[in-house]
Amino acid sequence: MGRVTDLVLVLRYRKAVTYGFHTLLAALEEHPTDTRYEVVFAESAQATIDAITAAGGTRTLVLWSFYSPDAAALAGELATIKAAAPGATHVAGGVHATAEPVQTLDAGWDVAAVGEGERTLLDLVDSGGDPAGITGLVYRDGTGRLVRTGKAHKAPLGTYRAFPLTYKRMNPIEITRGCVYACRFCQTPFMFSAKFRHRSVENVRWHVDRMRELGKRDVRFITPTSLSYGTDGEEPDLAAVEELLASCKEGIGPDGRVFFGSFPSEIRPEHMTVDALRLVKRYCANDNLIVGAQSGSERVLEAAKRGHDVESVRRAVRIGIAEGFRINVDMIFGMPGEDPADAEASLKLAQELAALGARIHSHVFMPLPGTPWRDAPPGDVDPETIRAVSRLAQQGALYGHWQKQREHATRLAAAAVEYPRPGRSRTLLPLADRPTTGSEPPQDR
Structure with missing residues (x-):
């Protein structure tokens, strides 16, 4: 591993869940801690086995994040990894672990991270990987007793960066978390709560400026409903949307592009107006x-x-x-x-x-x-x-x-x-090293 470490964090890094891992890495790279840790990106089951083996006797957390449709297949992969490389603690985060923590434990994971994972991960790192007393976790103790540590900490969306600079792994900027439209088939409002939390324009612009410095040309956003940016309710705030898009277009520069209302987000049909779409046409490339x-x-x-x-x-x-x-x-x-x-x-x-x-x-x-x-x-x-x-x-x-x-x-x-569940619960655990810049994004406190 190149240096003495107290904790090895192995990310079971899959294309489908990179954004969640990046968010957690972003929180960790800013976090001062006495724990000496290493991060390993494992892009396959064999790479995960190799990373656990290479860690030797160092405490190792394998961090997983997955959606419900992937849970069964990954449980099979988990069993293979545990048989080939025992000794690590496997921590599952993401929407499925949040919704079904007990089922997740029954499927083979050691710990389920329930709720928003940034603070939970930081506390886990500070503890050297010991889950005792850390909120946002569900696990079984040495006697097999189920332990629920309470609700995970929620912070304003701009408290943590949207992506990490250390690894230069860019992703769309999460501008809104949560959703007031509690559609009965959707996990988002029940995972993050049925209200909006927005990243400020100043905070988003900080990220766009970093992207341009690193040679990135395209700006995209993560949001459950694009034209809800800046509002607390159901009516769009087009002035807030324009402020966001104008700042991002200016920040990414004449050779860059801004995409809004296209993948990986969408627009609600009742929000589609001529005025709204002309804002998109004025500032965006999609x-x-x-x-x-x-x-x-x-x-x-x-x-x-x-x-x-x-x-x-x-x-x-x-x-x-x-x-x-x-x-x-x-x-x-x-x-x-x-x-x-x-x-x-x-x-x-x-x-x-x-x-x-x-x-x-x-x-x-x-x-x-x-x-x-x-x-x-x-x-x-x-x-x-x-x-x-x-x-x-x-x-x-x-x-x-x-x-x-x-x-x-x-x-x-x-x-x-x-795996019948006894009750219901709540997202996201899974990650780094040190930031590469002393400048910080404006925080939404």
């Missing part, structure tokens, strides 16, 4: 937008607590196309309680929007842990709908991994039976 529709059935939208109607979706697509954007529309088939009439309504809306020039990003309902619909049956899509969706895909009007999601949904339902 020619496409993602709109969350989810269903073409008024009844299903109301049951899901989406907070908008079908006509809002139609209007959003028309406005977006009229303003020159390519529109991608998220839709979920097989929602709980969906009957043939609801499925037909969704299919007709998808066909109507495709005829206007939109592309449909199709999903199948998955009963995600931690959501009000976690006990609902997996999405059941009838054969005729499947044929119609397939025809849209063949025409290039529809895309997505909906077939694979049907398999994931079935596995999630089976896991809920195999």
